Amino acid sequence: MAQLYINNEHFLAGITIKGDGEEYNNMAFYTSENPQAVLKNRQQLASEIGYSLQDFVCPEQTHSANFQKITKQHKGNGAENQTSAFPQTDALYTYEQGIVLSIFTADCVPIIITNAVTGLCAVIHSGWQGTVKEITSKLLQQLIKEGNHPADLQIQIGMALSQQRFEVDTDVYKHFQALGYADDFMYFHEPTQKYHIDNQLTVQRQCLLAEVPLENIQIDRTCTYDTAHGFSYRQQKTCGRHMIFVVRK
Template sequence: MKMKIYQDDSRMMAGMTMKDAARPEENHMGLHSCKRTEDVLENRRALADKLGAPLDTFVFGRQTHSANFRRVSKEDAGSGADGARDAFPNTDALYTTEPGIVLCTLTADCVPVLFWNERDGVIGVIHSGWQGTVKEITPKLFDRLAEEGFDPRNFRVQIGAALSQEKFEVDRDVFDRFQALGYADDFIRFNEETGKWHIDNQKTVERQLIRAGVPAERISADRTCTFESPDGFSYREDKKAGRHLSFIQMKN
């Protein structure tokens, strides 16, 4: 199974599955958009085996490009793992302070954000498509974490593979929403030939993290473009594209 491992030590495991021609449906991980449910479940079980974590410890949200997040407990383990209807409704970010739970997010161009604070024992995942970014799901979640006593200076963050600025071409309506943020102008480029704007969603999310108090040197970004890479699923390229699964687990 193809995957990127972003973090693996005695306490944390974080990574992202990639397209793999040797797997059913090329390693598609999304139950809501697959051809056969059993293919995705087979892929998820294979990932669970690789991680040494039972599938019933995985947790998913039913992603709707919202700014909604949820704190997860051990009682929530298995939510959405073998059926999309069981995922947390209208939820695009998850966090927990409990070990043994595998928090998951699904993307195909959107920005996956994986974060962990080893000192205080908290981890999380965020699904930040362009709508989640302009709704500021990432800073809103980090504001909540700060309210709960977790200092943003103690977090490490991995931004996963996503659509590049070159391929994220938008019309004025989307441009206006990014510009309205007041801090994304450095990541917007206008193409006079096409009359379109190109926006770097990853860099905008990174700016949000820094503004939330996460030190820049504690943020890493995988600049693999999900459109251009042969290992990427891209909804912009193919509306029937599969989904990557980004995961993080605080080990027992």
């Protein structure tokens, strides 16, 4: 049900994959025809990783640059229904143990941040809008202000839409160009008159600009469009969502 990115003495983190379960293992209520199926999928995941569903915290993602610090009092928010999800929030972070932070993607870039020195863990949902709004940069700035040294941060960029599949018109291209550091990750395809953008590498550049060492950044280059295990909004608008999760043990 889940592919693990991190499983060490400090943290557990991973991404659920599309499969044969209810609604193909969809984890998001807001794209579900049967919310009870999503609830069942989430309960199965919780059991698989050794936590209760009431340990999970989920946001209501709106492609914003908003993030929220999570504490134990927030446990269960958005876990069993959409109405209690954190409103207008696209990134979560905590220093406390036993809180499973979660976000949802289907082509957008998921980012997991951990710091074994401070006990920090975080998840970010960065679609193209989140990237041009610099949600990752803004959260990193806040985390560094709170005492997280960039050299202590470990970053996992999860599977997302590949540059080959992420084709856009001039309006989106201009948003990325305006960042001033994304030109290396874009090209123009003459036959289709479309631009192709590597959102993962743009996010990686944002991490590097925050002085996170390159060797601390891992990228899963699996394309959500091309893999049988991926949910892709670009391929099918009504698709389900992966859940990306991280918890401090």
